[in-house]
Amino acid sequence: MTTGKQRILIVDDEPDILELIEYNLRKEGYQVFSAGNGQEAISMAKKVLPEMIILDIMMPKMDGIETCRTLRALPEFKNTFMVFLTARSEEYSEIAGFNVGADDYIAKPIKPRALLSRINAILRRNSNADESPADKLEIDDLVIDREAYLVFQAGRKTVLAKKEFELLYLLASKPGKVFSREVILKNIWEDSVVVTNRTIDVHIRKIREKLGDHYVTTIKGVGYKFEV
Numbered sequence: 383m384t385t386g387k388q389r390i391l392i393v394d395d396e397p398d399i400l401e402l403i404e405y406n407l408r409k410e411g412y413q414v415f416s417a418g419n420g421q422e423a424i425s426m427a428k429k430v431l432p433e434m435i436i437l438d439i440m441m442p443k444m445d446g447i448e449t450c451r452t453l454r455a456l457p458e459f460k461n462t463f464m465v466f467l468t469a470r471s472e473e474y475s476e477i478a479g480f481n482v483g484a485d486d487y488i489a490k491p492i493k494p495r496a497l498l499s500r501i502n503a504i505l506r507r508n509s510n511a512d513e514s515p516a517d518k519l520e521i522d523d524l525v526i527d528r529e530a531y532l533v534f535q536a537g538r539k540t541v542l543a544k545k546e547f548e549l550l551y552l553l554a555s556k557p558g559k560v561f562s563r564e565v566i567l568k569n570i571w572e573d574s575v576v577v578t579n580r581t582i583d584v585h586i587r588k589i590r591e592k593l594g595d596h597y598v599t600t601i602k603g604v605g606y607k608f609e610v
Contacts, residue, residue, distance in 0.1 A: 388412055388413065391417065427453060439466055485504060
């Protein structure tokens, strides 16, 4: 259960969807606010300053993409978690969402337990945001030892090249978070080194060859994320 201090704003033009999500989030202990379109969402967000905003993409007056873009331009929402909720399966809508600053993407129909699990995981990132990097990350059967530059999978040692390790550590430091190619390049190779997107792809392929395909997921047109 949460302390009740975390605020979540849900924005959807379907009353049944709002009611379902509100009920489950309040049951979990969150403070929940709602809006029926993007314009209402911006007004409500300014009043309550939520830690997370869940946005439907297809809405009247102002859709989710434009709403997210508008909110991200305001300093007070620079670090607010933005999660898109939509029934649309077209790849371009997912890419558009991440391009305007979305942190995650949840598809309808809503599965309450899965939704709560995803929201709890996203909000946990906030509590760890200011902590120093851990010497070890332990995720399921994977142990990533930052000091030794070693990875243990189900107790079996796997040696990665330096950049492969740093890339894996970056992604695994925030499971579920999508890292854009630009962010990866800046964090792993820095501005002083000239590399291409192909360089990232090659390193991801090598990580998958050594650890399996199920840890790192490609978000087409955007970047990569670590899956639990």
